[in-house]
Amino acid sequence: MTDSTKLLSAEDRDRVARLQWYARQVVEGLTVGTHRSPHKGFSVEFKEHRQYVRGDEIRSIDWKLFGKTDRLYIRQYEEETNLRATLVVDQSGSMKYKGHQGDGVSKHDFAVRLAACLAYLFVGQHDAVGLATFDTTVQSYIPPRNRPSHLSGLLTMLASSECGGETRLSDVINLLAPKIRRRGVVILISDCFDEAESLLRSLSFLQHAHNDVVIFQVWHPDELTFPFYSRTQFRSLEKASDQKVIDPHQIRKAYLSNLDKYRQALSDGCKQRRISLIPCNTDQSHSSLLASFISQRGIG
């Protein structure tokens, strides 16, 4: 278990505080914020005119237009609202890998720190942020809130998460989808070690619910380069009975080929569905990665 106070370093806080996450889609929020809301209300941003019907407030009638056209029109304005972000963090067994030397940063550590930064970012923007952790199934879920005190709850939960179990990512997303009812942003932080096709299909459900889906796919450098030479027994981190003795040099080429195919399939699927897929590896700084991603994303 990681100490929740150590999840966010001062440098991370400083760097994340200067970031601003804009929603790409129209999101539904409860308070006035920086994100567009599907609800029309009071705002400085004019949206459209519509014909007055009985029951409309008198004060919303555009009298100038009535003078010109002699008809009653209601003046409608764009209402800005806050963002509802849900962080979905993978804590399956495969996220426990921290390199063949065993002294590096595990993928789970990286994912937790990245999630903490994102939570800090959203809370700092007065956006609502929630958290779900999962392995085989959803292990914990905190609905989105925008109170500042909510952050400590999120961080505590992140810090207390532990890896184990197999990854059933598509199943987990199917379970989570009903819980995320309003439009918002779903940020998945995982190694996505599931079948790309079923994963993308599940993510489509979230999109249909008008959610903006962002995937941070966490890799360890060993998984990308397969730097093994001597005869090795590979034991699965998720399923203890699954183990193989292999001459790594004999399958390196095939492994890397499979890896490329898998990544390509996931990348293509995400592009097709307008899902943001951000590959990242544990060597990177999560705050820098976040800053880089947000700067590229811009204002939606």
Next chain:
Amino acid sequence: MGFLNAVLLFGAASLAVPLIIHLLNRSKFQVLDWGAMHLLQAAELQNSRRIQWQSILLLLIRCGIPLLLAICMARPILTAWQIAGGGNSAIAFVLDDSYSMQANSLQATDGVSSFKTATDNLNNIASSLGRSTQVSVITLGGQPKSLLDGSTFDSRLVRRRVESLQAEQGPIQPIAAFELAGRQLINSSQPQRQVVILSDFQKSDWSKITNESFVAFQNAFKDLPVKPRITLMPIRSQPTENLQATIDATFSEVIGVEDPLDVRATIHNWSTQPAKSARIIFQVDDVDIAAKNIDIPAQSDVQVLFGCKFDTAGEHRAVVRVEEVSPIQADNIAALPIYVLEKLSVLLVEPVAVQETLQAETGFLELALQMQGAAGRNDGWLQTKRVQADALTEQMVKQANVIVVANVPRLSDQAASWIENRVKEGAGLLLFIGAKTDREWFNQRWSPQGAAAVLPFRYAEPQTTDVAAIASAPAGQPSQTDATSNDTSTPKPASLHIASGPYNHPALALFNRPEQGRLDQVTVRSWVRLTPWSSDKSTEVVEASDQKSNNLPKQESQTSSASQTPNTDESGASVALFSNGDTFLAQKQFGKGTVVQCATSANDAWTNMPLRPAFVPLIQRLVIGMVQPPKVIDSNANSSESNLELMNKQELESLATIMGAQIQESTTEFLDTAKLQSTGREIWRWVLLALVIFLFSELLLEKRLTRGGR
């Protein structure tokens, strides 16, 4: 398919090493907890067959490397593959045709000699190797010679020539034979050359090749680009007894009609077993005269004495023969040539007629010649006639077989001319010096520049060791002053003797055995130095005469090769020397006759020689030897050849090591090896190439499997 070093094939067992390493490596691995198992499983599924195939291939290659290395080092021969040019080779057979090869062969049926087995083996090899083999045959016994006058491809010619050979030669001369074989091989253009030695490897013959003579052996083949392959093919003879007969005589005997002659033969048993009742037969002119049965202990001698007489003058032959089933027939017979004369007339020419025999110059000579000799000749066979020099007639000279001139001052020209003519016709002339002899007359008359070159050597200054004689010496007498005037630094010996033997001259050979008389006990007080005629000439002439002396007839060369260093002239030669090196006796051929020149007197004036027991046989043999030149008895069956002790296995292997040869016991063994080496192709180069390919393949495959993914 065969291997030259088949033992090295055991190295192929090392192919187990990569197998063991492979298995050990498979059981050793590191453990890693891994997340992306789905990617790993997919990759393994895709490549499992390829991985398995490559692993097996790598394992096979690794096992094949030590296997190929072992095969390569074993030098494989592919016999089924006839190389271009076939088995082109030149083969020099060195065939032992010494007497010892007459022994029965152990490898053949009874009655077949080792030589027959050797020639059969030679013919078999020559015919089996085919027409592409150039064959030469060198005989090893006696003086080595090439049987074929070169070499030939015709095995039938080889067979014809070899079958005409007999094992009748003396001890072998291996180095000379190898030199001849080397010359035969160097003339051959065939790529492969080999020498096959067919011999019984008799110990006495082959022990000559030792480590010391190894250099000479190497030099025999030094001109060849590659040393030929040498094969020793021992023809083993059956261990059997062998008796050898020899007659105790070095020269032929000269006797008179009805003179009794004792022939003494020695029978040697070379066997390690005693010979029981060996029958010894004595023949004269191919007629059996006598026979004796004797027992001869192992490796011992037994002497047998036979007596005979001849009733007709002329040349006869006495033979002692061992009648036995002896493996070597040649040494069973010993022959002695005998010359029988009707009578021998000796004319003794002296300066003045003296009635008392012992006062005369030729008195001692007459007594010696009339005395019954050791051979027991009849009185009257040797007739002597003393005559004063002035009373010499042509008739006397013509009737004489031998003319002895003792202390004669000079001869009349007529008498000298008669003597010259008679000697030319075949008579003997024996010259003794004395105080009265006019040396200058003889030196002028009978010098090479004179009327006839009768004198073997020039009469030089007289010498003496007798001081009293010097004081009373008239002119021309020996004087110490004269003797020492030329060489004052040389101390004069107190008494001068005739040098001790061994003597090579037939008349003196008797004295090689001290019991027959000792010449070296003869004391000489005065003598005349005999110097070669060539010493009067310039240095160049001396050198020329030395060169010519090398070309002297055989008999003269032999007589000149006494134990002392003899002086030789263009025609004369020293026969015996004094102990100070001066010549005692000199001899030369003049026409058909023989001239012997003595450096001292015939009576006791200058020497005590007439008073010594050796005088009688010396004079008798000198005189008889001048009538009929004795023949040297050539003992064909050399005693070393009669000793049939062969080299044992260790000695033969040691010999093979020295010669760098291999031993092949049989023709079949030789032909099998020859087939491997001449008709087969050594394929180790191809195996080596395969080995290199395997090594590179292993390297590439290893890199592909191990390093390929990096």
